[in-house]
Amino acid sequence: MTVVQFAQFSSLVQPTFWHELSRVKLDVLRLSDDSVPLTATYSTGRTIKDRNTGQDVPLGCNISVGGESFSEDYSPPPNSITARGVLKNYNTIEEFKNADKRALFNKLSDEIWDSIIQNHDVAALTRFLLITFADLKKYKFYYWFAFPAFAAQPLWEIDDDWTTPEAHLSQDQLTSLAEQLSPTPPPFFLVRPAQDNTVETAPVNEFSTFFADVPQQSQTIGFLDPSAQASAPGWPLRNLLAYLRAVHPEATQTVRVLCWRGDAASSRIGVLRGGPVDADKPSAVGWEKNVQGKLGARVADLAPMMDPKRLADQAV
Amino acid sequence: MHAIQQQYWAVRDYLSPVLKESKFREHGRITPEEFVAAGDFLAYKFPVWSWEAGDASKAREYLPANKQYMVTRGVPCLRRATSLAYTDADEDAERLLSFGDSAAAGTEADEWVETHAGRRTNTDSDANPRIIDDIPDLDGPHEDDGFSAAAANLSLSETPDLDDIPDMEEDLEDGDDAAAAPSKVPPPPRKPSDATKEEVTNANLLSVRTYDVMITYDKYYQTPRIWLLGYDENGTPLVPEQIFQDVTAEHAFKTVTIEAFPHSASLQAASVHPCKHASVMRKLIERMNAGVVEEQKSQRKGGSKDNKKKWLFKRGSGSGKDDKQPAGEEEEVEGMRVDFYLVVFLKFIASIVPTIEVDSTAAF
DSSP, X not given: OEEOOOBOOEEEEOXXXXXXXXXXXXXXXXXXXXXXXXXXXXXXXXXXXXTTTOOEEEOXXXXXXXXXXXXXXXXXXXXXXXXXXXXXXXXXXXXXXXXXXXXXXXXXXXXXXXXXXXXXXXXXXXXXEEEEEEETTTTXXXXXXXXXXXXXXXXXXXXXXXXXXXXXXXXXXXXXXXXXXXXXOOSEEEEEEEGGGEXXXXXXXXXXXXXXXXXXXXXXXXXXXXXXXXXXXXXXXHHHHHHHHHHSGGGOXXXXXXXXXXXXXXXXXXXXXXXXXXXXXXXXXXXXXXXXXXXXXXXXXOHHHHOHHHHHXXXX | OHHHHHXXXXXXXXXXXXXXXXXXXXXXXXXHHHHHHHHHHHHHHOXXXXXXXXXXXXXXXXXXXXXXXXXXXXXXXXXXXXXXXXXXXXXXXXXXXXXXHHHHHSOHHHHHHHHHHHHHHHIIIIIHHHXXXXXXXXXXXXXXXTTHXXXXXXXXXXXXXXXXXXXXXXXXXXXXXXXXXXXXXXXXXXXXXXXXHHHHHHHHHHHOEEEEEEEEEETTTTEEEEEEEEEOTTSOBOOHHHHHXXXXXXXXXXXXXXXXXXXXXXXXXXXXXGGGXXXXXXXXXXXXXXXXXXXXXXXXXXXXXXXXXXXXXHSOOXXXXXXXXXXXXXXXTOOSOGGGHHHHHHHHHHHHSTTBOOOTTTTX
């Protein structure tokens, strides 16, 4: 039995996001520091084969925002999942530093918890918070992401290690699963075996009916996994597990989790035990660490790519 | 000066007529319709590529509104091109030799795979130890001559921010304390028992840069044009000096420059200037075409229609070429289709930015 470790989201901010933020700040927000809704996307974790060493190198567990994150009717690229979040942009660096981050974070984690308890809604499980200060004259952007995740107490443990899904599902079942997930994979889903060596999938909020006549060892809970590390599932699983323990406490002492990473070969599966026993709201964690590995803000210095003078200098 | 130049380019681009006639085999240039056909094919064959509409106010009317340019995000880049550059003169010659050999030896498919294989073995055989030496450099300050100035710049600009951050950290550590105990265990990098393995993963993660790669259609040069937006391992955007580290020395600062991305109001991105694209593409297409025609002929004779390369010349009906050809044998030996243009183009781009894995089409 080892403790399950989760790969935390790492933010990837496309330059177009800062361009759009500058525009929104100047034209729409002006001096207001109201919250702005945002959309981020993540997709399956990827590994890349290093051609020199032959090793598979896992890429980061990325969640990205871009210029289109501000638009309300943003449609994600194929095979990716959207996560909703809030942007809070401050007018001065002091306000940014002194912001009541704990209150903002707690507010968001409360919202997630409420949506679990009241609506049994999995759509709101992956949320994020972004606080920013845009130094528009110097083209510098200070920012800090938080991805609230409920910390299970006691911790989740895994029976053996994470393995490839062939250990639990047959080749045919995996092919059938891949077909069902391929065009628009859901962030979270349930899997049960069906006739002819295939599987059926269903949304997580149909848990009780879908798994009503299915023996526990045939139930599988899947999620689209942004992590590519062999033994660390991605961040979204934490809130899914919190959801399952809160909404279906009696049926989820043991859960078989499928980390779907785009195809059967790179996906992982494992049987987890433990998790919280009472239905109180667990504490949440999830502020992103900065480049130095500490809890702190990051800075994107876009002067080299935005400042007309600097651009003119290097264009010879 | 640069601004004037950009204005000039914009006007020139505006005035130049849209290419109507298909000339891709003769000149290496393509029409917007062929660009769309080739793009559709690329997106169909390699779903990492997708079409984007871009900024509506910057849309080009000769391209469909929802197919203005192609994009693929998060293209990994494991090491710097400067580390490949050490394997310079003689090895490059070797690579060319092996290229020639394989071309003489057989089919076009082999020839292409060989090119890449040739480069790979070269770096492997001789430069491997040196490349491994290079990796730690990437984590620490970059010592490479020529870029040290850029690196110094960077660390300078990062240090003041460190001053800003501690206040914030104190502020939050307090706030996180309630959750600190459980949070210490779950995130993988914090676990002592996992230390050795985690070090490995982290070391690997740290050196991986990613790129967003865009392909636009350049109306003046009538070729596709490639654009790069880079991020370091922390998701921080790369500055131009850092991007040039991923471009082979012959091209950095010369054909690769930072310019305004045509489908955005304000975005600047690194781009490979397309002035030589047409002639290079023509050569590449000629070479490939010979192989394709050869294969088609032999296939015709053998009658083995179920060849797995069938899609290469059978699929798609969007291009004008197809319509002109009568059915039957003629069609079978028409040579390389324009659909394939962007696949070839990516191979060409891969030679300019060897460490950025733009060429997801290596299998072909």
